[in-house]
Amino acid sequence: MTEIVPPDGQPMVQVEGVGLTRTDGQGREAVILSEVTFSAAKGRITAIVGPSGGGKSSLIRLINRLDDPTTGRILLGGEDIAGMDPLLLRRRVAMVLQRPFMFPGTLLHNLQRPLAYRREAVPDAGSVEVRRTLELARLAPDLLERDARSLSIGQQQRASLARAVITSPRVLLLDEPTSALDRPTGDQLAAALQDICRHQGMAVILVTHDLRLAGKIADDLIYLEAGRIREAGPAAHVLAEPASAELIGFLAEPEREGKHG
Numbered sequence: 001m002t003e004i005v006p007p008d009g010q011p012m013v014q015v016e017g018v019g020l021t022r023t024d025g026q027g028r029e030a031v032i033l034s035e036v037t038f039s040a041a042k043g044r045i046t047a048i049v050g051p052s053g054g055g056k057s058s059l060i061r062l063i064n065r066l067d068d069p070t071t072g073r074i075l076l077g078g079e080d081i082a083g084m085d086p087l088l089l090r091r092r093v094a095m096v097l098q099r100p101f102m103f104p105g106t107l108l109h110n111l112q113r114p115l116a117y118r119r120e121a122v123p124d125a126g127s128v129e130v131r132r133t134l135e136l137a138r139l140a141p142d143l144l145e146r147d148a149r150s151l152s153i154g155q156q157q158r159a160s161l162a163r164a165v166i167t168s169p170r171v172l173l174l175d176e177p178t179s180a181l182d183r184p185t186g187d188q189l190a191a192a193l194q195d196i197c198r199h200q201g202m203a204v205i206l207v208t209h210d211l212r213l214a215g216k217i218a219d220d221l222i223y224l225e226a227g228r229i230r231e232a233g234p235a236a237h238v239l240a241e242p243a244s245a246e247l248i249g250f251l252a253e254p255e256r257e258g259k260h261g
């Protein structure tokens with residue numbers, strides 16, 4: 001196992017005064033995000049939590065330019081992503097979605113694919129990169145020759161994570177990665193994520209409705225409601241001592257009781 005990369009507190013992602021407005025089919029404008037400002041540091045996990053429809057997914061989609069903000073800007077390593085080569089941006093910012101997607105072929109083929117696509121040297125099953133990535137993602141090496149689509153959903157979700165991190169992105173975006181998993185399988189993914197964040201010094205931004213997960217692995221937490229940040233700070237502190245009426249109300253909803261312990 002490699003050395004842990006210490007977080008240096010440097011912001012990797014800076015979201016500055018971001019707003020997003022959409023126009024619906026009838027030409028009506030809807031404000032999805034307003035004045036959103038935060039930063040995500042290397043080697044830290046930033047969780048974005050909040051009620052459904054609050055804008056969490058819309059926000060992380062802006063960070064790898066699946067969409068562009070209407071106002072404000074987003075910097076990656078100090079550079080505005082609006083002016084960055086899209087291919088370079090995709091190299092630096094990886095995304096793992098709620099439902100894993102495996103390409104046809106073996107798990108090894110799936111791990112090699114992003115590197116082959118970039119015409120970079122493709123590591124073989126015995127290579128340090130593949131072994132190390134499997135270890136971080138908590139996947140057994142004997143799964144490498146299995147048809148990736150025959151893996152369990154929990155294994156496929158960790159395989160998606162492995163495929164995203166084998167290229168060493170600087171930022172990892174995850175949208176509800178544990179929502180399709182049962183608790184033990186979700187816990188395995190969470191542990192893998194923590195290892196990857198610490199060992200590779202990535203900035204991880206995690207959208208989740210699962211406060212238990214956020215309480216367990218997030219370093220920083222952002223509470224987003226109706227497109228605005230209502231509260232932000234160190235996760236343990238924000239969850240233990242919520243200050244805003246909105247977050248206090250959210251945490252008090254009966255279905256959340258005990259979920260952030």
Ligand SMILES: Nc1ncnc2c1ncn2[C@@H]1O[C@H](COP(=O)(O)OP(=O)(O)OP(=O)(O)O)[C@@H](O)[C@H]1O
Pocket residue numbers: 022023024032050051052053054055056057058059209
């Ligand atoms: N492509 C779109 N066109 C128009 N409105 C959209 C679009 N995508 C999302 N929205 C609206 O933006 C708002 C925020 O949605 P978003 O999916 O970002 O919220 P969320 O916090 O991720 O919700 P959930 O937890 O349910 O996934 C919602 O009102 C949604 O209806």
